[in-house]
Amino acid sequence: MAAPLRLGLAGLGTVGIGVVKIVQNHAGLIAARAGRPVVITAVSARDKSKARDADLSAYGWEADPVALAQRADVDVFIEVMGGHDGPAKAATEAAIAAGKDVVTANKALLAHHGQALAEAAEAAGRVIRFEAAVAGGIPVIKALTEGLAGNGMRRVMGVMNGTCNYILTRMQSAGLPYAEVFEEARQLGYLEADPNLDVGGIDAGHKLSLLAAIAFGTRVSFDAVELEGIGAISIDDIRHAADMGFRIKLLGVAQMTGRGLEQRMTPCLVPADSPLGQLQGGTNMVVLEGDSVGQIVLRGAGAGMGPTASAVMGDVIDLARGIRLPTFGQPATTLASPVAARVATAAPWYLRMTLLDKPGALAKIATALGDAGISIDRMRQYGHEGAHAPVLIVTHKATGADVDDAIARFASTGVLVGDPVAIRIEEV
Amino acid sequence: MAAPLRLGLAGLGTVGIGVVKIVQNHAGLIAARAGRPVVITAVSARDKSKARDADLSAYGWEADPVALAQRADVDVFIEVMGGHDGPAKAATEAAIAAGKDVVTANKALLAHHGQALAEAAEAAGRVIRFEAAVAGGIPVIKALTEGLAGNGMRRVMGVMNGTCNYILTRMQSAGLPYAEVFEEARQLGYLEADPNLDVGGIDAGHKLSLLAAIAFGTRVSFDAVELEGIGAISIDDIRHAADMGFRIKLLGVAQMTGRGLEQRMTPCLVPADSPLGQLQGGTNMVVLEGDSVGQIVLRGAGAGMGPTASAVMGDVIDLARGIRLPTFGQPATTLASPVAARVATAAPWYLRMTLLDKPGALAKIATALGDAGISIDRMRQYGHEGAHAPVLIVTHKATGADVDDAIARFASTGVLVGDPVAIRIEEV
Numbered sequence: 001m002a003a004p005l006r007l008g009l010a011g012l013g014t015v016g017i018g019v020v021k022i023v024q025n026h027a028g029l030i031a032a033r034a035g036r037p038v039v040i041t042a043v044s045a046r047d048k049s050k051a052r053d054a055d056l057s058a059y060g061w062e063a064d065p066v067a068l069a070q071r072a073d074v075d076v077f078i079e080v081m082g083g084h085d086g087p088a089k090a091a092t093e094a095a096i097a098a099g100k101d102v103v104t105a106n107k108a109l110l111a112h113h114g115q116a117l118a119e120a121a122e123a124a125g126r127v128i129r130f131e132a133a134v135a136g137g138i139p140v141i142k143a144l145t146e147g148l149a150g151n152g153m154r155r156v157m158g159v160m161n162g163t164c165n166y167i168l169t170r171m172q173s174a175g176l177p178y179a180e181v182f183e184e185a186r187q188l189g190y191l192e193a194d195p196n197l198d199v200g201g202i203d204a205g206h207k208l209s210l211l212a213a214i215a216f217g218t219r220v221s222f223d224a225v226e227l228e229g230i231g232a233i234s235i236d237d238i239r240h241a242a243d244m245g246f247r248i249k250l251l252g253v254a255q256m257t258g259r260g261l262e263q264r265m266t267p268c269l270v271p272a273d274s275p276l277g278q279l280q281g282g283t284n285m286v287v288l289e290g291d292s293v294g295q296i297v298l299r300g301a302g303a304g305m306g307p308t309a310s311a312v313m314g315d316v317i318d319l320a321r322g323i324r325l326p327t328f329g330q331p332a333t334t335l336a337s338p339v340a341a342r343v344a345t346a347a348p349w350y351l352r353m354t355l356l357d358k359p360g361a362l363a364k365i366a367t368a369l370g371d372a373g374i375s376i377d378r379m380r381q382y383g384h385e386g387a388h389a390p391v392l393i394v395t396h397k398a399t400g401a402d403v404d405d406a407i408a409r410f411a412s413t414g415v416l417v418g419d420p421v422a423i424r425i426e427e428v
Numbered sequence: 429m430a431a432p433l434r435l436g437l438a439g440l441g442t443v444g445i446g447v448v449k450i451v452q453n454h455a456g457l458i459a460a461r462a463g464r465p466v467v468i469t470a471v472s473a474r475d476k477s478k479a480r481d482a483d484l485s486a487y488g489w490e491a492d493p494v495a496l497a498q499r500a501d502v503d504v505f506i507e508v509m510g511g512h513d514g515p516a517k518a519a520t521e522a523a524i525a526a527g528k529d530v531v532t533a534n535k536a537l538l539a540h541h542g543q544a545l546a547e548a549a550e551a552a553g554r555v556i557r558f559e560a561a562v563a564g565g566i567p568v569i570k571a572l573t574e575g576l577a578g579n580g581m582r583r584v585m586g587v588m589n590g591t592c593n594y595i596l597t598r599m600q601s602a603g604l605p606y607a608e609v610f611e612e613a614r615q616l617g618y619l620e621a622d623p624n625l626d627v628g629g630i631d632a633g634h635k636l637s638l639l640a641a642i643a644f645g646t647r648v649s650f651d652a653v654e655l656e657g658i659g660a661i662s663i664d665d666i667r668h669a670a671d672m673g674f675r676i677k678l679l680g681v682a683q684m685t686g687r688g689l690e691q692r693m694t695p696c697l698v699p700a701d702s703p704l705g706q707l708q709g710g711t712n713m714v715v716l717e718g719d720s721v722g723q724i725v726l727r728g729a730g731a732g733m734g735p736t737a738s739a740v741m742g743d744v745i746d747l748a749r750g751i752r753l754p755t756f757g758q759p760a761t762t763l764a765s766p767v768a769a770r771v772a773t774a775a776p777w778y779l780r781m782t783l784l785d786k787p788g789a790l791a792k793i794a795t796a797l798g799d800a801g802i803s804i805d806r807m808r809q810y811g812h813e814g815a816h817a818p819v820l821i822v823t824h825k826a827t828g829a830d831v832d833d834a835i836a837r838f839a840s841t842g843v844l845v846g847d848p849v850a851i852r853i854e855e856v
Contacts, residue, residue: 022720026579030578032645032758032762033577033645033757033758035758035759131575137720137721137722138724139570139571139574139575139576139724142570142571142574142575143567146742146746146751147559147742149461149741149745149746150450150454150458150738150740150742150745151738152454217460217461273706275706275727278701278706291734292565292734292735292737293565293728293729293735293738293739294728294732296728297727297728298726298727299703299725299726300722300725301722301723304722306719306720306721307720310576310578310579310718310720310721312578313578313720314577314578317574317578318574318577321753322752323574323751323753325749325751329461330460330461330463331463334460
């Protein structure tokens with residue numbers, strides 16, 4: 001049997017300990033599959049004395065992850081520390097410079113520095129793998145980069161932040177407002193230290209930008225992702241959307257259009273009976289649409305010790321088997337610089353507003369929509385709440401600009417109470 | 429750029445022409461991703477003069493697929509002819525002997541001869557790939573062999589024959605009996621020339637046996653798959669199962685138990701609100717359960733020109749990129765000879781029977797179940813049809829042997845009209 005593949009593991013949080021457990025518990029299975037043993041030679045974390053649920057006594061210790069990355073007895077540097085700058089970046093760069101392959105779970109690092117890191121790795125003949133960075137245990141990077149490599153990709157979509165999906169589905173099932181479920185999620189430990197990474201859509205936006213780079217052969221352009229979090233989603237909208245046959249999801253969509261690359265991570269309505277609509281709790285789902293394969297849907301745990309460590313180990317075993325690919329599926333220097341689409345593809349929209357109970361109020365709204373070039377697919381007016389009449393409208397396809405125009409026109413009708421809500425309906 | 433990868437394509441049916449279209453339409457995309465061009469040098473089919481929806485004039489022609497497999501200007505032999513013996517087998521063996529890699533969509537060939545072919549290929553340093561043989565466009569072989577390689581696999585399940593799922597879901601939605609929908613499917617061209625390959629569960633059983641080999645590191649043992657088709661499923665059972673919150677699926681299940689390897693391809697009830705239960709029409713779904721990753725669900729088109737050709741090209745591009753693995757994920761000579769579990773894992777069962785309208789009839793059935801060691805979870809008695817009372821029972825967990833025992837006891841009660849129906853409920 002060939003020489004062992006030697007791992008240096010930086011980060012001993014949940015994911016790092018999960019990797020240790022797999023390497024220790026499945027040594028025989030992994031060696032059979034990889035054709036060679038996979039061993040950990042050394043580890044690194046901030047606090048050596050911290051109690052951890054694994055026996056690390058056989059491994060070397062490095063206080064500095066850069067020193068770990070440079071060790072002569074390490075073939076693959078595993079980065080599961082997190083953070084898009086600082087030690088994670090320095091250690092990854094050091095690993096590449098020292099001739100190591102890198103396996104990382106760090107979506108933020110790659111969303112911000114993926115192009116430079118990929119170019120450096122490929123110039124050095126090294127490989128960066130990041131299955132664990134996107135959708136946890138779901139092997140979506142592999143499916144997209146390899147399994148669907150014969151397809152011109154049309155669209156990539158996903159619910160890729162389990163915390164947001166937990167909050168939205170819990171709001172619906174328990175009938176609780178956002179603030180209350182947000183607090184629940186915080187107490188359950190579901191939120192990042194900076195919760196805006198989750199509920200602001202940033203974490204999921206990082207992941208989308210990585211999928212888009214592979215799907216469309218373009219440089220990672222996280223800055224061009226249209227980001228909108230879930231903080232403004234009200235229980236009213238969740239209920240009304242359900243009445244109309246929809247669910248609200250924080251949905252990422254990337255597609256190449258005639259106007260350029262469109263990348264959005266925003267709340268969207270999807271049909272309640274679609275796979276995306278049926279997704280409950282912290283589970284992730286990615287939808288890959290190719291010109292030959294049609295629609296492939298992948299579903300699984302998006303986070304947690306086991307699933308994320310499974311993804312790390314999938315990459316490690318690929319390296320042990322000699323599977324080596326460019327980071328984003330083709331050489332980084334051949335990736336195109338994408339033109340960001342300034343206008344998103346037209347879509348139906350869900351509009352909710354409250355009207356004064358005046359004769360002709362609804363007609364004024366309908367006229368304003370028509371003047372903005374938007375036609376109405378369905379409309380529902382609810383029983384009056386005091387003097388106010390809530391109204392739901394599902395439009396035919398319209399651009400976001402047309403919807404903004406319509407909302408501006410609503411303001412001048414004088415029949416609106418408060419601000420209208422507009423949420424895109426993604427056709428899945 | 430490296431030298432082109434040269435394909436010899438045997439079989440110019442739907443899948444073969446799909447491969448030609450991708451190679452022709454996506455030459456640039458494929459070269460960018462693979463790092464080298466992928467070209468077809470020669471093709472083979474039974475009838476050269478047949479009209480086909482692709483321009484084949486630039487390719488060499490071989491009337492004999494064996495001659496194609498041996499051509500010096502072919503690196504990869506693509507076998508999309510079908511049939512588990514005869515030309516497909518001869519040509520695949522010839523390709524390996526001539527030092528070619530093989531990409532095949534032929535589940536029957538591998539289910540019957542996979543071990544011998546894999547050993548021959550690996551002895552010759554060649555690779556056999558078969559993503560297209562299982563679940564069409566879904567990259568499930570790759571997900572299982574590579575993406576989840578760090579997992580001890582617990583269970584693999586799947587709805588992998590689109591024709592059967594079409595028939596079962598159409599029976600339910602249209603309220604039509606099996607024979608009528610079977611005839612519809614035949615007229616739509618959904619059935620194999622020998623329809624028993626589909627509705628008898630053989631085709632899906634072939635696929636299951638290949639997944640089991642990878643998941644559990646065992647030799648393909650199709651002969652040990654418990655096979656039961658959908659021909660005996662009545663519209664009554666579909667309706668009653670729906671009343672109890674279930675759907676009937678032709679479900680494949682493979683799991684390693686303390687009693688050996690269990691492989692079943694049989695009609696099962698699954699919860700209506702589970703991903704498997706929600707699967708409509710010809711779509712395929714595979715569920716992979718690993719000890720770290722938990723449950724991964726993959727869904728997509730299981731057949732058709734585009735999806736199947738997408739899977740073939742995923743394998744081809746892997747080979748162009750230098751990705752080379754043993755056929756079943758570890759060397760064929762290291763695969764264990766599985767002991768087949770003689771008794772399937774205990775499960776809840778759905779029982780339907782018709783009772784004579786006599787006092788004490790139901791008590792006799794309940795007593796017979798108890799005597800067989802089976803307890804009742806739920807029971808439903810329907811309004812009398814003439815003198816007969818239909819009864820549905822959902823049991824607690826029981827083995828198939830216990831259910832057989834109970835059914836034998838039912839016969840001696842003297843209260844049964846006709847034969848009872850027993851269908852396993854798979855816990856998904």
